[in-house]
Amino acid sequence: MIARPPAGAPRPYRFPDFVRHRLPNGLGVWLVPLPGRELVSVHLLTDAGAASEDEAQAGVAALTAQVLVTGTRTLDAAAFAEATERLGIEVGSESAWDSARAGFTALGAHLDAGLGLLAEMVTDPRLDAGEFDRLRAERLNDILQARAEPGRLADERFLGQVFADGVPYGRLSAGRPETVEALTVESVRDFHASRYAPGVADVIVAGAFDPDDALAAVERHLGGWAGTGPGHRTIQPRQRGSRRVVVVDRPGSVQSELRVGHLGIDRHDGRYFPAMVMAALLGGVFGSRLNRRLREELGYTYGARCAFDPRRAVGPFTATAAVQTEVTADAVRELLAQLDGIRDAPPGDGELREVRDFLVGVFPLRFESTAGIAAAIEPLAVYDLPDDWWHAYRSRLEAVTPADVQSVARELIRPDDALILVVGDASKVADELRAADLGAVEVVPGA
């Protein structure tokens, strides 16, 4: 047998350099020239995510992003779809909590034409009443469909149960059925008119282009856009209650979808890097503690993982697994034991090194595509991260020590505060969960 071969000499990798401009109307412009590429990606970000909407209109940001794609003043929905797709361009437009994004990837030759159509869509959209009605109905139907899927039902219910009443994060960024139902085409038009503005927007262009030409194209298509925009409001997350078990009844389920967690960190938390390394070690890679124990040793699940979801304000920390119904209580116990374990002792050097080496080594692979590079610029624009963020990224990961992992786990992983949410067949799992003494058990209907 041949023994494991030694590695060759690593080749240095550097995140592509980019240049920033700001147009007189306030629009931020980020150009990432990538010579030799066939494609170009354009991402136009606006501070018009769900964090910028009024709670009574929850979902207006998501719906506005969707209605944008149904045409411009000069092109109706059909004509706009034809005009873009004829260039091989599939325009995307969606919103999250902290921004709305419209964009596309195209062959380099179509940059100018594509940018022109995207700019027209964002600055001079049709916002047609008929298309609004259709998309609102589709949105409501999608919520219905999502609630029939155990995983998506669990995601939605977890947010509603982990955040206190009145905290916007306690719902999906796409809104609630009641508020979506109440939206009108006027609410979308008002939201667009006040929130979509160059003063709170950035455009990222990554790929094959001449930087002077690209800047001129951005100026030509977006230089005449005007407005400052109010931007987002401040969200102050609070958790609902302490350690407890909520069973969302879904009769007939052959698996239980588990969501275990509590509040986590925001995007500017000083513990960002140790927190990312700790979460990867606990549940972010195949050999992580959660997956190793629940899948590779116990066979309870196809996969177990955990992650922080940092936003402008504190987002959730969630551990996730879909487990066979019969082992639900055991699986929760095992999962909690892993949350305890990461707090109780620092990880071994080898275990930490493996995870750190993965996060550092995999870095270049994240940026193979022009769209991947454009997406990497997004957090810099949205969260005002320093320009050298990606250049410093790997060394900041490498600096994380076993003591850092334990100390950040003791601060950020709090099994005693955890909400244990189970979407499953209550008639089969509730008694067992009560007997397991994991916290007060409440059973709520799934539909």
Place this chain on the structure above:
Amino acid sequence: MSDVPIERHALGNGLRIVLSRDPSSPAVAVNLWYDVGSKHEKPGKTGFAHLFEHMMFQGSANVEKGQHFSIVQAAGGTLNATTWLDRTNYFETLPGHELELALWLEADRMSSLLPAMTQEKLDNQRDVVKNERRYSVDNQPYGDWDERMQALAYPDGHPYHHPTIGSMEDLSAASLDDVREFFRTYYTPNNAVLTIAGDFETDAALAMIERHFGPIPPNASLPPPPDMAVPDRIGEAVRVTVPDQVPLPRIYLAHRIAPFGSDAFDAFDVAADVLGSGRASRLYASLVREQRVAQDVSVFVFPIVGGASLFAMWVTARPGVELATLERSLLTEIDRLATEGPTDADLERVRNLQASRTASALERIGERADRLGQYTCLFDEPERINTEVTRYASVDAGRVMEALRTSITEHNRVTLTYVPAEAAS
């Protein structure tokens, strides 16, 4: 347009090698296509090819259980494997200087999986795969549509009749003896294609391949491929209604068509995009945007090579829409395309979409390696990666009409309808 470099080699033991060098990439992709999928399974052993794929991550002579994943990830790599009807593929993408590590890991399990095999590992992965089935099929709305569709579109006993994930009963029956026999039969160098794409030196890579894979003996008596013969048409209109925990009814259609790799298949590929790809597609424009009878539509072809492939679609009903109305609207659009053909604007649109999508996919060296492996394993023709766009663009209106008229007919159609359970009783 795309021009992926291709260099072919072979080892004395029959291992086929495809190299595609790209020094501009910071990484290297290693991909193994084994010419074995669920179509090779025996009666009573459904799901075994996929369960076996899991066992390939349970360690080999020099690699501990779970370490295949950990070693690649610690080297800064990503990896996985998939099993489908025709094949099983294993792949990793790593920084260029770790190429030999990937080759060593793949060779170690190709040469010496069995010494590491235990009943405990098999039992564990059987449980994992059963949970994969529960997760992706049994606990999901519409979750069993593809296994129902395959069972209805292919006759009992045909190798595509049963699903890759298998049945719970057959998974329970899998034994260590099955693992041994499957490994010895199919996991041999003369039943595999090894592809490397990205940053590497050709001579050094070939020397590494020879060093690690050269000593592995071939299977001198590879079984002949399974008999995939099946009539071109289903021969009757097959209709099944499934009451399920779904909020909205959904209609699935499938038709037997020419297999992947044929010129006729390309015409169906184009037809599928004209009908269902993008917001300017015929079905989206008509059913979703204009008539508002559908919540969503999807049209696709199965890239499978045995006997017949499938031209399939689904359309989800808007609340309150009669299924008969929805089905009629759907079939009207298909018939219109079959009789009038696509317009020049339709063809320009789907050709440019396909060209963009192909370019996007081939930006990633892992995807390049996988497609090279696919074309070599299925057709012994890796060069097809560079003619995807021209083959697609060569399809004209006449070929689309011909394809639809011959195969997309009532007596070659499975209609599978999901309805909310309470409404069905």
